Amino acid sequence: MRIYNTKTRKVEEFVPHEEGKAKVYTCGPTVYHFAHIGNLRTYICEDILVRGLAYEGYDVKRVMNITDVGHLSSDADTGEDKMLKGAKREHKTVMEIADFYTRAFFTDFNALNMRMPEVVEPATHCIDDFIHMIEVLLEKGYAYKAGDNVYFDTSKPESYYTLSKQNEEELMVGVRDDVDEDTNKRNKSDFVLWFTKSKFEDQELKWESPWGLGYPGWHIECSCIGIKHLGEYMDIHCGGVDNIFPHHTNEIAQSEAYLGHPWCRYWFHVHHLVDKGGKMSKSAGGFLTVSSLVEKGYDPLAYRYFCLQSHYRKPLEFSWDVLEQMSNAYTKLKKRCLELKADGEVDETAFAEQRKKFAEAIGDDINTSMAFTVLYDVLKSELNDATKRKLVESFDEVLALKLLEEAEEESVDDDLKAFVEAKIEERRQAKAAKDFVRADAIRDELAAKGIVIKDTREGVKWEKA
């Protein structure tokens, strides 16, 4: 497996810290609103990465946090806590908001057929761990108290901008918009580890700490939750490109300061989903969700198919027209796969050869479009159906498009089902008795109720029109 590493700016061979294991961390959602399809693009690409690692035989352990405290409106520790913003918007408590949107997130996660992370940990469950880490950072001289907050001193690590290669000048441009510039900071790039003196007196969630009643900064949660569940060495850390700075840059600084050695080797970043208005974002409002797609009649997996047609390191532009084309292509592909018969003998040599080709495509920095070329070539090939079917099944372990699963029947109530089945049986008997007038009348009776029946080789099938 070769992946692009933001840290070295190169495509590198994946060598895990512990042989055969892949320890992966994912920045989870900030649960103050629904995830938009841009957020979900990031998770879909990460899903392919972890499924790809498992396909190569790695024992994958993936950890995801849930940001339910401390992520302020600006990534640079200014503005209101996003969770509080969500709670005010909906006249609910922060925990009600967190609970509702965490559930909504995993409903979308499932609808897009993503592999559940082995560990999901909300930030609010780990406050003691954060406090411990901050105490160590203070002891080691990497953190300082000022104006009743605790800050990380970014001038202390040997090199702070290990990921972003941002320089002071670029950063100055970034902070110019910071109307609330924090005068407690020793350096402009310093960030808050623990807030006690909040500008927002109505901050709902606060905990006792050695520095007074307060709440954690956003970045500490990912370092802490990552180390808690994956140990001192992490293999791959994932997120969207907007996380590179300041979030991941800060995570590296504080984790390595705390551990006293390098922490995570590979940094995997997914580019943004954009639309005509630019980057899709929750704060900008007017964003699209999985429900927006379903309301327009699209299968969420058609969106997954759409995302997989382009490389994760390129921005992806969303439009309804392209989604329509992708949805048609997905339906066609699925139909083709479902037509493959299971009988016959699998050509094991061809299977191994094609599986290898597919794994190479995924292993080539997650080249999903190449992986689809392998799939379409297999479907077009002279191989028998049984071999093709086994290959599709295998490829779908990574693509996860449910290519061999019949579409779930729309929930039909049991009474209707029993009625239609009785009518079909009545029609069968009428036909057997050569009473074709009666048989046709039954067909018409069903049609009048919106039920279409089809005579197929496998017997009579029916569906709602």
Ligand code: AMP
């Ligand atoms: P959030 O819920 O805002 O913390 O973001 C969850 C994930 O979505 C993070 O990894 C972000 O980097 C990522 N993300 C945010 N906006 C976009 C976008 N427009 N396209 C792709 N990923 C995004």
Ligand code: ZN
């Ligand atoms: Zn994070």
